[in-house]
Amino acid sequence: MSGGSHTFPLVQMMENMKQYTLDMNKRMFRAREVLGGNLETGIASTPYEVEYQEDRVQLKHYQPEGGSGYNFPLLVVYALINRETMLDLQPDRSVVKNLLDSGVDLYMLDWGYPTQKDRFLGFDEHINGYIHNAVQYILDKQGIEKLNLMGICMGGTMCAIYAAQHPEKVNNLVLTVSPTDFDTDSGLLHIWWGNKGFDVDRLVDLQGNVSGDMLNINFLLMNPARLMLDKYVNFMEHMDNRKFVENFLRMEKWIFDSPDVPGEIFREFIKECYQENKLINNRLEVGGQRVDLGKITMPVLNIYAVYDHLVPPAACEKITKKVGSKDAEDFAIKTGHIGIYVSSKSQKEFVPKICSWLRQRDAVPKKAAKNRKSRVQSPKRTTRTNMSSSAQ
Numbered sequence: 001m002s003g004g005s006h007t008f009p010l011v012q013m014m015e016n017m018k019q020y021t022l023d024m025n026k027r028m029f030r031a032r033e034v035l036g037g038n039l040e041t042g043i044a045s046t047p048y049e050v051e052y053q054e055d056r057v058q059l060k061h062y063q064p065e066g067g068s069g070y071n072f073p074l075l076v077v078y079a080l081i082n083r084e085t086m087l088d089l090q091p092d093r094s095v096v097k098n099l100l101d102s103g104v105d106l107y108m109l110d111w112g113y114p115t116q117k118d119r120f121l122g123f124d125e126h127i128n129g130y131i132h133n134a135v136q137y138i139l140d141k142q143g144i145e146k147l148n149l150m151g152i153c154m155g156g157t158m159c160a161i162y163a164a165q166h167p168e169k170v171n172n173l174v175l176t177v178s179p180t181d182f183d184t185d186s187g188l189l190h191i192w193w194g195n196k197g198f199d200v201d202r203l204v205d206l207q208g209n210v211s212g213d214m215l216n217i218n219f220l221l222m223n224p225a226r227l228m229l230d231k232y233v234n235f236m237e238h239m240d241n242r243k244f245v246e247n248f249l250r251m252e253k254w255i256f257d258s259p260d261v262p263g264e265i266f267r268e269f270i271k272e273c274y275q276e277n278k279l280i281n282n283r284l285e286v287g288g289q290r291v292d293l294g295k296i297t298m299p300v301l302n303i304y305a306v307y308d309h310l311v312p313p314a315a316c317e318k319i320t321k322k323v324g325s326k327d328a329e330d331f332a333i334k335t336g337h338i339g340i341y342v343s344s345k346s347q348k349e350f351v352p353k354i355c356s357w358l359r360q361r362d363a364v365p366k367k368a369a370k371n372r373k374s375r376v377q378s379p380k381r382t383t384r385t386n387m388s389s390s391a392q
Contacts (some may be wrong), residue, residue, distance in 0.1 A: 012245065034090055034240055035239065041246055041253060042250075043088065043089050043250050045091060046091075048388055051107075051141075054129075054130060055112075056111070056113060056115070057110065057130045059108075059109065060293075063106075064100045064102075066133060067103070068105035069103025069104070070104060074104050074106050074147070075134065075148070075151055076106065076151075077158060077159050078152045078153075078267065079148070079343070080154055080155075080262070080266075081215055081258055082258055084109070084110055084111075086342070089251070089254060089341075089342055090250050090342075095350065098351035099355070102352075103355075107134070109131070113260070114209050116209060119209050121264055121265060122264040122265045122268045126262075127165070127292060135149075135166070135169050136161075145169075146170060149170045149172070149174070151173075151239070152178070153178060153179070153310075153337075154178075154179070157269075159178070161279070163298065164295045164296050165289060172299045172300075172301070172358060173296065173298055173299070174354055175316070176303045176340065177304055177337055178316060181315055182277045182280070186315070188220075189310055190274065193274040196269065196274075196275050196352045199273075200270040211263060223309060272284055279291060299328070299361050301331060301353075303340070304332065305332070307334065307338040308340075309336065316330075332365075333349050
């Protein structure tokens with residue numbers, strides 16, 4: 001075909017390739033300087049004190065510099081999958097720092113790294129054992145009868161169970177991306193784990209504790225193009241940007257710091273929740289007692305992510321209609337499962353919503369709060385039988 005306007009733009013294409021090569025050379029030179037320099041990739045940098053420890057589990061205390069602006073402390077319970085350091089990933093995107101800046105007296109459970117002696121610990125040992133003992137320590141230390149409780153993902157599932165079995169200990173309950181209704185095919189995880197063809201008994205009997213690395217691969221395979229290819233292509237395109245590289249490495253450090261999950265609680269979580277959906281239907285039993293969601297009578301804030309591929313909205317929305325509280329609110333944020341804690345947009349919505357909601361329900365008069373005991377000599381502690389030692 002003749003005619004200048006219809007000629008294949010070969011010259012322009014070659015010029016673009018030449019320019020791209022020159023730009024790539026410059027980017028690679030800058031990337032060498034960035035990657036060869038001193039990178040700030042530390043996570044969980046906000047100061048805290050470990051005030052209480054039981055077995056592998058630690059209770060971390062973060063205190064706001066200006067003192068607490070609330071009458072009740074907040075205990076955060078993370079999932080057993082991955083680590084709570086996600087909430088303090090980097091200084092400018094830290095849920096922990098934002099809560100402290102808002103005057104929250106913050107406690108957080110660190111589940112630690114389970115060993116084979118923990119393989120027989122199920123829902124009861126974690127909820128009525130570790131969580132309950134941490135709650136009781138805080139209440140005894142501060143001379144109060146209730147605290148605010150917040151759960152993350154599977155940690156929220158456990159907090160809902162705890163609040164139903166110990167409602168007298170919980171002043172307000174905050175659930176974030178917490179699965180409570182497992183009868184949905186909105187996400188691959190629910191399809192995979194909810195399928196009764198998934199033989200969790202065989203997995204746990206073979207492994208004991210369930211490998212954190214194996215679970216990570218499971219999550220990555222849910223969207224391999226985006227989670228295993230796109231992100232590294234994106235890294236190659238931005239590896240000359242120091243801040244981008246530092247944030248990328250922080251996230252990678254968190255992703256691959258994956259403790260194993262105690263075998264028995266993983267077995268119960270899959271069979272009782274994913275495969276039989278007992279929790280939302282008030283058929284789940286923990287510690288020999290039925291979990292009745294109607295006994296959750298304290299205010300409930302249920303936050304979920306619209307684009308969550310691990311815990312889709314359908315797995316979260318029903319809980320506010322099942323609890324006995326007349327003050328139960330759903331709050332959706334247009335982000336993903338991890339983005340709800342680290343995206344710049346979520347920073348402007350997530351913690352501000354939690355703090356304003358708690359402040360409106362901070363019912364104890366300040367004058368009464370000043371008369372609390374600041375510390376007790378020996379906090380109450382419920383002794384739990386270590387099933388692993390008795391089974392060996």
